[in-house]
Amino acid sequence: MNTVFTQDQMLCLYIYELYSSEKKIRYLQYTGMLAVTYYLMKQGLFDNRYVDDILIYDYLDARRYVWEDKQFMRDINILRDDKLLIRSRIRTLAYRDYNAHQISQAGSDYLKKINFANTSSAKQLLSLLSCPRCKRLYSIHLEEDAPKLICPRCKNKSCIIIHDFLKDDQKKTKLHLEPFYL
Amino acid sequence: MSDPHLKLQNTRILSAQWIPMGINNLIALNRFLGSHKGYESGTEFGIKGNFSNIKQGTFDMTQKGVMLKPGKFDFNHFVNMDMEDNEGHLGVYADSLGHVRIAAKTDPCENGYEQHILKELSGKLNRRMVQGFYPVLSETQQDMLHTLYGSDNLVQEPFRTISYSLIIAESCSIPIRDTATILKAQKDIFAPICDWLTDHFSYNSCHIFVGQSACICIGEPDESLKSYLHHLLFIKSLYQVSQRLYARISSLSKDIQQSRNAISGAQLKHLTRINKKSTQFAAYFARLDTLDKTIISAIEKQRSIYDRFCRDHAELSLLQTDFSIEIEKSSDRTVIIDHLKNELDNLNEASAQRMDEMMSQNGEFMNIVLLVMTILTIVGFGDIFGLSIKQNLIIAGIMLPFIVVAFVYIRNYFKNYSSSKKSRKKR
Numbered sequence: 001m002n003t004v005f006t007q008d009q010m011l012c013l014y015i016y017e018l019y020s021s022e023k024k025i026r027y028l029q030y031t032g033m034l035a036v037t038y039y040l041m042k043q044g045l046f047d048n049r050y051v052d053d054i055l056i057y058d059y060l061d062a063r064r065y066v067w068e069d070k071q072f073m074r075d076i077n078i079l080r081d082d083k084l085l086i087r088s089r090i091r092t093l094a095y096r097d098y099n100a101h102q103i104s105q106a107g108s109d110y111l112k113k114i115n116f117a118n119t120s121s122a123k124q125l126l127s128l129l130s131c132p133r134c135k136r137l138y139s140i141h142l143e144e145d146a147p148k149l150i151c152p153r154c155k156n157k158s159c160i161i162i163h164d165f166l167k168d169d170q171k172k173t174k175l176h177l178e179p180f181y182l
Numbered sequence: 183m184s185d186p187h188l189k190l191q192n193t194r195i196l197s198a199q200w201i202p203m204g205i206n207n208l209i210a211l212n213r214f215l216g217s218h219k220g221y222e223s224g225t226e227f228g229i230k231g232n233f234s235n236i237k238q239g240t241f242d243m244t245q246k247g248v249m250l251k252p253g254k255f256d257f258n259h260f261v262n263m264d265m266e267d268n269e270g271h272l273g274v275y276a277d278s279l280g281h282v283r284i285a286a287k288t289d290p291c292e293n294g295y296e297q298h299i300l301k302e303l304s305g306k307l308n309r310r311m312v313q314g315f316y317p318v319l320s321e322t323q324q325d326m327l328h329t330l331y332g333s334d335n336l337v338q339e340p341f342r343t344i345s346y347s348l349i350i351a352e353s354c355s356i357p358i359r360d361t362a363t364i365l366k367a368q369k370d371i372f373a374p375i376c377d378w379l380t381d382h383f384s385y386n387s388c389h390i391f392v393g394q395s396a397c398i399c400i401g402e403p404d405e406s407l408k409s410y411l412h413h414l415l416f417i418k419s420l421y422q423v424s425q426r427l428y429a430r431i432s433s434l435s436k437d438i439q440q441s442r443n444a445i446s447g448a449q450l451k452h453l454t455r456i457n458k459k460s461t462q463f464a465a466y467f468a469r470l471d472t473l474d475k476t477i478i479s480a481i482e483k484q485r486s487i488y489d490r491f492c493r494d495h496a497e498l499s500l501l502q503t504d505f506s507i508e509i510e511k512s513s514d515r516t517v518i519i520d521h522l523k524n525e526l527d528n529l530n531e532a533s534a535q536r537m538d539e540m541m542s543q544n545g546e547f548m549n550i551v552l553l554v555m556t557i558l559t560i561v562g563f564g565d566i567f568g569l570s571i572k573q574n575l576i577i578a579g580i581m582l583p584f585i586v587v588a589f590v591y592i593r594n595y596f597k598n599y600s601s602s603k604k605s606r607k608k609r
Contacts, residue, residue, distance in 0.1 A: 019239065019240045020240065022246075024242065025229070025231070025242060025243045025244065025245065025246055026240060026241070026242050026243075027229075027240070027241060027242075027243065028239060028240050029236075029238075029239055029240075029241070031239075032239025032240065033239075035239070036239070060236055060237065061236065077221070077222075080221075080223045081222050081223050083223070086226055086249075087221075087223070087224075087225045087226065088225060088226035088227070088229055088247070089214065089216075089225055089226070089227055090229055090233050090243070091233075092233050092234065092236060097214060098233065098236070100241075139238075139239065139240065140238075140239025140240060141237055141238065141239065142236070142237045142238075142239060143237060147239075
């Protein structure tokens with residue numbers, strides 16, 4: 001592998017390592033990844049390299065304003081192009097097709113090879129995504145009002161609501177506007 | 183007799199199917215594939231499993247899919263894509279007229295391949311196309327294909343689908359001067375791949391042998407010949423589908439006839455089964471009707487493209503008859519499908535009539551039972567309360583109309599239902 005990966009790219013890959021697996025045919029929805037990354041960004045994990053930006057994207061069965069930073073999107077594509085991540089599109093019974101990714105076996109092997117899990121940033125990421133009570137990895141839930149990180153064991157006793165991921169499109173506009181006719 | 187050791191060198195194998203498409207499905211396919219996004223790496227499609235709880239960030243599936251990477255495309259008309267499955271990379275082409283083909287080229291350094299190997303390879307390509315490409319089609323397309331081929335799971339049973347192959351070989355181990363000469367010397371030279379030949383010709387140092395199952399082109403086709411081969415693959419794969427469609431219509435027609443025969447004398451359990459089948463038939467006919475209309479539309483559009491091609495390449499206008507015949511077959515099929523829809527209506531009517539008959543019979547039987555029970559109950563009361571002879575006679579007088587009615591009912595019941603049972607048996 002000739003690409004030199006950035007710290008942020010490795011952190012993104014590590015998130016996929018925690019939540020997906022090629023061997024187990026486990027996938028992480030892209031919207032779920034956006035939510036988790038936004039949460040970690042707000043916790044200062046990415047040192048302000050990812051910024052607050054807006055995207056219209058699928059959230060559950062609607063198109064909503066959500067967070068996505070363009071640099072983050074580029075980082076994911078770089079990992080894909082180097083075959084460390086596999087992008088998938090999946091049909092569901094209900095609504096439309098969903099984008100999801102999984103770490104490839106090559107990606108898992110690469111993280112093991114560089115012993116990334118033992119770096120301080122990886123440990124910090126893991127601690128932010130683990131329940132403080134029982135240390136289990138949070139599971140990602142996309143609820144109507146906001147995405148949540150919920151401990152699979154402690155349930156609602158240990159739950160993080162990811163505020164502001166869904167941009168509030170009900171807010172009144174502050175600009176002065178006038179009617180226009182074509 | 184064909185030479186079993188005859189080899190074809192530097193081969194390209196194409197396996198084509200006709201799939202109900204249309205411009206809407208093709209646009210949806212391009213959107214689904216993300217053709218316009220220009221990703222450098224492929225995306226996984228056709229993953230097996232059930233992703234039903236969309237609120238879960240992480241979800242498990244049961245089997246991996248294939249990687250598809252779109253290449254050259256026109257959003258409204260066609261798409262090329264690289265398909266990577268667990269056996270390797272292949273090229274897939276799909277257009278809005280339903281022409282879909284999968285293709286691969288063999289190693290040019292090899293000495294060449296015998297015909298049976300190439301035939302086996304084209305079968306495998308077809309299998310890989312069904313398993314890799316069918317899952318990305320829309321549900322409507324898949325439903326129509328399931329109805330056409332009579333299978334609910336074509337991915338597990340890819341052998342049920344039908345395709346037409348083209349093998350392009352740079353050269354052959356036997357020198358060929360022209361097709362007529364070689365066929366005069368060895369009539370069945372390419373029978374292992376093509377089955378019987380329907381046409382052959384030589385064109386610009388290429389030799390083309392068009393068979394029932396496949397076509398072989400020896401030599402490097404130029405752009406005109408490639409266009410001709412594209413049209414050939416379209417019309418030949420469509421021919422296969424139209425044959426299959428006709429066979430499917432025939433088998434459904436036999437099914438309807440059998441159900442019709444089973445109605446007379448059928449009891450409730452059998453009638454329920456017949457009604458269920460009838461609902462299925464209605465769904466099948468709706469899909470086959472749509473499929474037929476899609477075929478007609480595709481042939482007509484492809485034909486007009488081919489006609490324009492023939493204006494500049496008269497020597498390659500050999501497929502005109504094939505197009506005309508397919509159009510004629512489509513018109514004929516439409517009449518048959520309409521006729522069968524009427525037969526299905528008759529089946530439903532007969533089934534409803536039989537149901538009415540059964541309900542009436544049951545109703546009348548209940549009435550008789552109630553009358554007889556009423557009479558017996560009143561007679562019983564007379565006995566229990568120890569009525570006098572005079573009182574019993576009064577009761578008998580009051581009961582007389584009931585007894586008369588009961589006899590009339592019983593007589594009519596046997597007249598209507600036992601005689602109709604006899605006449606049903608006679609039929």
